[in-house]
Amino acid sequence: MRGTAETDTTYQQLAESVVFKRTNKNVVVESFNDKQLTIAGSGRSAYVFKLHNTKRVLKVFYPPFEHLAKREAKIYKKLEGINYFPVMHASGQNYIVIDYIEGFTLFECLVMGKRIDEKVLNEVDHAILLAKSRGLNPSDIHLHNILITLDGNVKLIDVVRFEQVKQCNQWDDLKRGYYKFYKKKIFPRKMPSKLLLLIAYFYKRNLLNRFVT
Ligand SMILES: Nc1ncnc2c1ncn2[C@@H]1O[C@H](COP(=O)(O)OP(=O)(O)O)[C@@H](O)[C@H]1O
Ligand SMILES: [Mg+2]
Numbered sequence: 376m377r378g379t380a381e382t383d384t385t386y387q388q389l390a391e392s393v394v395f396k397r398t399n400k401n402v403v404v405e406s407f408n409d410k411q412l413t414i415a416g417s418g419r420s421a422y423v424f425k426l427h428n429t430k431r432v433l434k435v436f437y438p439p440f441e442h443l444a445k446r447e448a449k450i451y452k453k454l455e456g457i458n459y460f461p462v463m464h465a466s467g468q469n470y471i472v473i474d475y476i477e478g479f480t481l482f483e484c485l486v487m488g489k490r491i492d493e494k495v496l497n498e499v500d501h502a503i504l505l506a507k508s509r510g511l512n513p514s515d516i517h518l519h520n521i522l523i524t525l526d527g528n529v530k531l532i533d534v535v536r537f538e539q540v541k542q543c544n545q546w547d548d549l550k551r552g553y554y555k556f557y558k559k560k561i562f563p564r565k566m567p568s569k570l571l572l573l574i575a576y577f578y579k580r581n582l583l584n585r586f587v588t
Contacts, residue, residue: 386433390470393422395437402437415475418519418533425475431464432475441469447535453509459502459531476530482518488565491523491557496550498529503546506537514543518571548578 392408404414404422412424415432420440424433436444448466451473455462461474484491499521503513515536522530536543556562577583 386465386470386472387467389424389426389433390435390467393424393435395422397438416480416519420535426472430475430477431472433470433472435470443535444469444471446538447471447533450511450534450537453511454506454534454537457502457505457509459498459505459529460534461530461532473532476522476524476532478522478524478530480519481521481523482568482571484523485518485566485571486568489523491553493553493558495521495523495529496553499531499546502529502531506534511537512539512543513537513546514539514541516543516546517549517575 389408389411392406392412394405394407395402396405404417407414407424411427412433413427415423415425417423420443421434421436424435425431426433434444434447436442444466445468448463448471451460451463451466451471454460461476463471463473465472479487479489481491481495483489499516503516506513511534513531513534515533516531520531520533522532524530574583
């Protein structure tokens with residue numbers, strides 16, 4: 376197939392153009408090929424770049440998480456054909472290339488005051504069910520890993536932990552929080568991002584159980 380090898384080399388080169396720097400607190404990008412890439416987001420193991428003139432992103436895992444690229448690629452292959460997940464186009468030692476999802480994460484929706492409909496929760500449940508039917512154990516499903524596209528469809532990203540054995544309760548806890556707080560009239564229309572990050576911080580340290588149960 377003409378072009379595949381060339382394209383993959385280009386992805387490889389683009390991934391190699393990304394230089395990371397470790398600071399006291401986290402990892403930041405020091406430089407990258409900014410003629411072809413724009414930062415689209417980052418998480419606890421990678422930076423994600425929009426590839427110019429395409430509808431794709433390049434997710435580059437930073438040290439020491441490079442090995443997760445292969446794991447995530449393998450899982451995306453298992454999810455192939457399920458519309459709730461981006462299509463994967465290529466992968467390498469420390470990167471994957473997947474569809475760019477034009478829209479907002481649930482985190483961004485909360486910060487911007489963009490209403491999250493109950494339908495979104497049902498769609499995520501459906502996506503989880505479909506992933507389970509492929510033998511996976513959907514995990515790490517939280518506000519930064521669920522996107523709503525501009526035409527209102529739901530997409531899940533960051534599937535790298537879908538093969539873990541441990542039970543992950545994040546999605547069930549988020550759903551409980553939705554019905555217990557978000558649906559209430561007094562819930563603020565917009566949430567400051569710092570407050571949301573603080574809630575996530577306490578949640579991860581098991582300090583919120585009392586409020587969400
Ligand atoms: N396919 C995509 N389309 C648009 N934005 C994305 C895409 N993938 C990731 N992002 C953005 O980048 C962030 C980090 O990506 P993610 O895959 O969750 O990395 P990590 O594994 O480090 O958490 C996401 O929260 C989202 O904001
Ligand atoms: Mg993530």
